[in-house]
Amino acid sequence: MIRGMPDLLKRLAMIAGAENVIPGDSPAAADFAHDETLNGPARQPVAIIKPETPDQVTELMALATAAGVPVTARGSGSGLSGAAVPPAGGIVVSFERMNKIVEIDETNHVAVVQPGVTLQELEQKTAEHGLVYPVYPGEMSATIGGNIATNAGGMQAVRYGVTRENVLGLQVVLATGEIIRSGGAIVKSSTGYDLTQLIIGSEGTLALVTEATLRLRTRLPVRATLLAPFNDLDTVTRAVPEILAAGLQPTMLEYVDQLSMAAIIFNTGLELGIPDNVRDAAQAFLIVRLEQRDAERCDADAIDAGLLLERLGAIDVYVLPGEAANSLIQARENAFWSAKKAGAADIIDIVVPRGAMPKFMAAARAIGSEHESIVVGSGHAGDGNVHLAVFQTDEKVLSHVMNELFAAGKRLGGVVSAEHGVGRTKKPYYLELEDPVKIALMRRIKEAFDPAGILNPGAVFDVAESPSPLAAEAAL
């Protein structure tokens, strides 16, 4: 039990220094009340603490467990499911000061980083070494800690996998304040349970990450980007498995539907350099990016990919010059902001088996039209990962549309979220669709890590929104 706010603040200040603690009632605390979730939840924490060392996180967690105070981790606040929004009476721990790139290890191809390092910082640093951390969710201000919490994916997952496949080890602080290391600069292990993998994607409910060992790849020097307009979206989604089967190993395989492309062009002033009549006829676009270790192979791959795209029904194929290609990728990254600007009420990032995409898109169209809602989007076609924006001003109708979209995805073998996480906003849909036996098992796992229930209560599957009764027994 918290004896009272001033006491808690004093204790936090003793841990990280008064200058690194923001009282929840100060104006500066407002920024920590929300993430970037569309029409998402907002709640001011009782305090924000900015630790600088793993030891400070350890002290914080010991205090929080003893006091029964909820703790919610926060990276740069770019999340899209409200997982960084604290429950009532909770502290936010912001990792912005734990932002050191500890090591770029060229021999083992790993980076050792603190959780507050942004993707942008890591991109710059790895480039200096001819290496790359290939997880590319698009938002370069996002932190590694946030990426690990949500198992972030993005455009290059089709070749390099998601966060899960690119994190080799973690240092984490448990709810009890104990600190452990799992994995490391090793690429395989059959030595005990894989705690690294369990913590990745757990949205701050199991432990706080204080350091991560990331797998880096050789940065391939040559790229080609192809843009292929298609007469309809089904032809696009049906083309995807064949492109992957050809062994071209694209680093990106993205689709954008007509309305989303129009919004992107309108918002960014992007020049695609393709005739207006082709653009107007196109109901969907496929973006294929290739990477190779020399220009000759890259050109050959681009020609093979182009011929394949034409055979698979593309109206035409454009190999984009470097700058136009980068602008297009950048604009595709910003699809979320375009949707937000256009007034989207909610977004989904469902994933289905990629072969089920035509069926899922047909279902989405039917659901949208039945409820007189606009459902448009773009997505990581190579992964079966569909990003849809739903336009509907009536909240009740919106909720029907969302429910039906998730249910349609589930029926096709999909899950609620591919990369944004369940957080708080997708929790009702997740709890509705998930097997209760699995939910019960996850709750038992959660208890094995966090018996007092102080780590991000209310997130993912937790209906409590506050620590367990266990915690209330303890006192400061």
Place this chain on the structure above:
Amino acid sequence: MIRGMPDLLKRLAMIAGAENVIPGDSPAAADFAHDETLNGPARQPVAIIKPETPDQVTELMALATAAGVPVTARGSGSGLSGAAVPPAGGIVVSFERMNKIVEIDETNHVAVVQPGVTLQELEQKTAEHGLVYPVYPGEMSATIGGNIATNAGGMQAVRYGVTRENVLGLQVVLATGEIIRSGGAIVKSSTGYDLTQLIIGSEGTLALVTEATLRLRTRLPVRATLLAPFNDLDTVTRAVPEILAAGLQPTMLEYVDQLSMAAIIFNTGLELGIPDNVRDAAQAFLIVRLEQRDAERCDADAIDAGLLLERLGAIDVYVLPGEAANSLIQARENAFWSAKKAGAADIIDIVVPRGAMPKFMAAARAIGSEHESIVVGSGHAGDGNVHLAVFQTDEKVLSHVMNELFAAGKRLGGVVSAEHGVGRTKKPYYLELEDPVKIALMRRIKEAFDPAGILNPGAVFDVAESPSPLAAEAAL
């Protein structure tokens, strides 16, 4: 509590049919008392049951939990750490009858298989579809269930990852008899804890796998295999990071030391086709296998790799003709059997950061010579995964050597087992070296899955060797 053997056998027969239950005291039960662990443990189970359906496994687990009878899962019994050996009073559940390839899905590049399917069967079936399941631990009689239990790795992990990276979903039966599905034919998810990843590598202590969804890849049509003899092992291990950095994406990057190569040649009659004087001078060999989608690129890659190997200190480089290459790979696969035949007392499959291999190999040499033991081997150089055979007839000295080898690996950032698992034989070393906080956490996770402690007691970190007292409270 078991009321008595006849009663248990009757109950098992009601589940799977009398013809699929072997009493522990019958001669046929002897085969189920051990795996292939060198000088490993052996213990006859009280009964062996061979279920045919997930429902039968469900019934079995409900019975076992109620009766407090330990259950140990078994694939083809090719394990190397005693994880398939039952504890006293335990049942063995053999998955040999659950051996169906349910589906090869060309659109989603997945295979849905039962746990008793062997790698050999999967290899044949996927080849018919132009696809491949790339996990290649070498022993083709091993089952997918066993591979999942130990997170099997092998020679192609350097390019395609280990089992963990190639299993997308599981159907498992929990200790309570509940059946759940995790993941599926989807390549990414941020929707609840990743139960798939937690169960992979848990050596039968968390749940019984009754079906797996595996990720398949395009089977590349062209291969080249290079053999490079080196004057010393250090030069080999130092060459490895540079080969990987070159972006050639080798599918195999294996080293074999002189004594191991001699044993392999002696046992298999392998013809390397290289001059005797070069072979005799070589202290170590590097095998590099490349794969490409056309012959021209493969040839170009082979030339690049050859030039690179020469620059990195190879005495010479031989591009092996197809048949010789396959024989060499086959012989390398059989290194374990060669070591066994030569009288090795124990083997290790430690993994260290690949850059630490020269240091680890130096430490291993020093440990061997200090204790007058022969320590030789081969391994997955690209993964920092060292397979060593230790020759020492004195058990006490052997135990010192093993302890020191594991401790040396740990000091360099490594772990006890890369791919064989901890099982029963590596447990003492693991418990000695692992952080007790992590062991305690894993035990709590184990309890969240298996409160009665009936799943493979005595394995990995479990010192009990029998079910928890909880189980004893229940009765048939």
